[in-house]
Amino acid sequence: MFRKLSLALAxxxxxxxxxxxxxxxxxxxxxxxxxxxxxxSGGAFAITLKTGKHAGKRIGSFxxxxxxxxxxxxxxxxxxxxxxxxASLAGSxxxxxxxxxxxxxxxxxxxxxM
Numbered sequence: 001m002f003r004k005l006s007l008a009l010a011x012x013x014x015x016x017x018x019x020x021x022x023x024x025x026x027x028x029x030x031x032x033x034x035x036x037x038x039x040x041s042g043g044a045f046a047i048t049l050k051t052g053k054h055a056g057k058r059i060g061s062f063x064x065x066x067x068x069x070x071x072x073x074x075x076x077x078x079x080x081x082x083x084x085x086x087a088s089l090a091g092s093x094x095x096x097x098x099x100x101x102x103x104x105x106x107x108x109x110x111x112x113x114m
Contacts, residue, residue: 023089024062024070031109038062045070049077060096062087074098 024045028036034052036059038045047060054077062072062085074085074096083098092113099106 022064023068024064024087024094027114028094028111029114030111035114036111045072047074053077060085 022040022043022045024038025040026038027050028038030036030049030052032052034054035050036047037050038047040046040062043064045060045062045064046058047062048058049055057077058075059077060072060074062070065071068089070087070089072085073082075082076098083100084103085099086097088095088097094111094113095108096111097106097108
């Protein structure tokens with residue numbers, strides 16, 4: 001009896017953990033066609049390129065701001081320049097935005113969930 005109860009409890013914890021995963025987590029197809037993985041915990045997320053010319057390079061760090069929004073830094077892997085970044089999630093699309101000069105000049109791309 002105790003064994004069945006323990007297995008049921010373990011299974012429910014696994015399912016609950018998966019259900020609580022943030023929707024930004026997972027693999028995303030970038031505008032350049034590379035795959036980026038977003039992973040994290042406690043509301044903080046790291047972005048690492050998994051494929052392409054810069055595979056293995058960490059290119060971002062974000063924190064959840066609420067309402068499917070995120071803020072942090074994003075690095076252009078070509079130039080190695082880091083920018084203030086924002087991300088917003090809408091369905092299976094993630095809009096990534098990097099800005100300079102306090103947000104006066106920004107560039108954005110849309111990534112698609114894989």
